[in-house]
C-alpha cells in the first residue's frame with residue numbers, strides 16, 4: 001500500500017440484514033471503531049437498497065465517519081425499467097460507493113463487461129465512486145491465465161473512460177474461487193494481480209492516474225489475514241463479505257488496515 005493511497009475497507013453485506021438489523025450493525029461498528037482510526041483508513045458499508053435510508057439516518061444523526069453505499073446501480077437514470085435503482089436515487093440518499101460487476105452479479109445475473117461499463121458510467125454521472133469488480137474462476141487460475149484474464153476484464157469494463165474518469169474508480173480484484181470459501185489467495189497472489197491491474201490502468205489512462213487509483217483485494221478477508229494482504233504494495237484495502245457482518249471483526253480488520261489493531 002503506497003502512502004498516497006488511503007486504504008479502503010468496504011463491507012459488502014450482500015443479501016443480508018433488514019433495515020432494523022442494519023441499524024444495529026452500523027451502531028455496533030461505530031461503537032467498536034474509535035474515530036481516530038478514520039484518519040488512516042476509509043471504511044464503508046455496501047448495504048441492500050432497503051437499508052440505505054436507515055443507515056443514512058444513523059450516519060448523519062450521529063455524525064459517523066464511516067460511509068455507505070449500494071451493491072449495484074442501474075445503467076439507466078430513469079424511465080420504464082421495472083425494478084431498477086437509478087444512480088440519481090443513490091446520490092440523493094448520500095451514498096458514496098457502489099459495487100459494480102461483482103462476480104455474483106456477473107454469474108447470477110449475466111452481467112457482461114459491457115453492462116459493467118454502462119453501470120460504471122452511470123455511477124460516475126451521479127457522483128458515486130464505482131468499485132469495479134473483476135476476478136477469475138478456478139479454471140482460469142489453474143490454467144495459469146489469471147493475470148491476462150483480469151487485465152482483459154478490467155480493460156473491457158473501463159473501455160473508453162477518460163483518464164479523469166478512471167481516476168475516480170476503485171478496482172476490486174476478487175478471485176471467484178476465494179469468495180465465501182475460506183480459501184484466501186496468498187498475499188503474493190493478490191499482489192501479482194493488483195500490480196498487473198495498476199499497470200493496465202496506466203495504459204488505459206496514464207501512470208499518474210494509475211498511481212492514485214485504489215485497488216482492493218476481496219475473497220475470505222478477515223482480521224487474521226488482512227494485515228499481510230494490505231501490506232502488499234499494490235493492494236490498497238479490501239472488499240469484505242462474510243467478516244463485514246460481524247461488527248467486532250470488521251472493526252478490528254479496519255483498524256489493522258489503518259496500521260494498528262484496536263486497543
Ligand SMILES: O=C[C@H](O)COP(=O)(O)O
Pocket residue numbers: 012102174178179180181182218219220221239240241242243
Ligand atoms: O464482496 C465481497 C466478496 O465477495 C468476498 O466475500 P467473502 O469475504 O465472504 O469471501
